[in-house]
Amino acid sequence: MGSPIRSASRLLLTMLAVSTMMPSQAAQLVRIGAAHFPPYTVRPESGADTGLLPQLVEALNASQTDYQFVLVPTSIPRRFGDFKQGRVDMAIFENPAWGWEEIPHTAVDMGLEDAEIFVAQRLPDRQQSYFADLNGKRLALFSGYHYEFANFNADPLYLAKNYNATLTYSHDSNLLMVLRDRADIALVTRSYLSDYFLRNEKVAGELLASQRIDQVYHHYAILRPTAPISGEAFAKVLQGLRDNGQMLKIFDPYKIALVPVPHNEPASQVAK
Incomplete structure (x- = not known):
């Protein structure tokens, strides 16, 4: 049988542990x-x-x-x-x-x-007016996202038919499509484009971001x-x-x- 002092010490340590x-x-x-x-x-x-x-x-x-x-x-x-x-x-x-x-x-x-913006390849004669009209342009979009320019209709068939859109699950892939001239315009959030430029400083000068905003988040x-x-x-x-x-x-x-x-x-x- 343990001593009262030892038992009290164990009890005190237990209480301290519980309180901690x-x-x-x-x-x-x-x-x-x-x-x-x-x-x-x-x-x-x-x-x-x-x-x-x-x-x-x-x-x-x-x-x-x-x-x-x-x-x-x-x-x-x-x-x-x-x-x-x-x-x-x-x-x-x-x-x-x-x-x-x-x-x-x-x-x-x-x-x-945050804001959704349009991004295109930067060319010598390309100005902000390029983003004013999407007709006839190939779009690279993120699958499942709702875009204001398309009245928030995220149906892939609707987007492909009405906006010549290619849908992926990667913003990086969409921007790469623009850089490789497989798409004319990609839509990304302003925050994502900022992050992309931090990770890909060499291509920052090759892309033109729109002043036009599709929607504000x-x-x-x-x-x-x-x-x-x-x-x-x-x-x-x-x-x-x-x-x-x-x-x-x-x-x-x-x-x-x-x-x-x-x-x-x-x-x-x-x-x-």
Whole structure:
């Protein structure tokens, strides 16, 4: 039988260990859907920790201890089902108008804006007017994306017939088609083109980016009504990252604009 002092010491050590573990155990797990959407998320199903979303999640976790944010791989078409069935609690870099209208959710304005632009091969006599009319031009598009110039109709047959479009699953491939004169125009996000030029400095001078914008992406976080974190709480965490400069550090290099979040309106809204 052990001595009372030894027993008390063991009890004290156990209590200290439990108290040390409590903050991490108390943190609520928040699962964020990660669908391939470069440069925001890059091939999450492969386990690669690349893209802007992993950087944001790291900053979210480092800034507080109430919630533990984790990534759950999904896909562009599958993300709605995963959300409705509770496999994920949140979708990020979304917009309520992108198919979420009939799905109950809370939308949190992230105060981030990107844009879809047109890119062509740079030629001596080619000006911005080249992008004004798409008729007769061969387009390279990302399969499954909804483009404003096509009235957001993502049907491959419609795009091929009406816009002479080739659809792929790679922005790099689409830009390479333009460089090799297999397509006249590719559509990419401004953030992706910025990232592409960082990775391919030698071809930056060979491509002409349009001043014309197909559409502006104003990013929201979409939360399940029963998510472990409320819209108000998530908005507060994001504001903390704005205040400490982390949002600017993550997104500014990719020309993703930080824009004001309206304070005279609710930070979140629930679709009925």
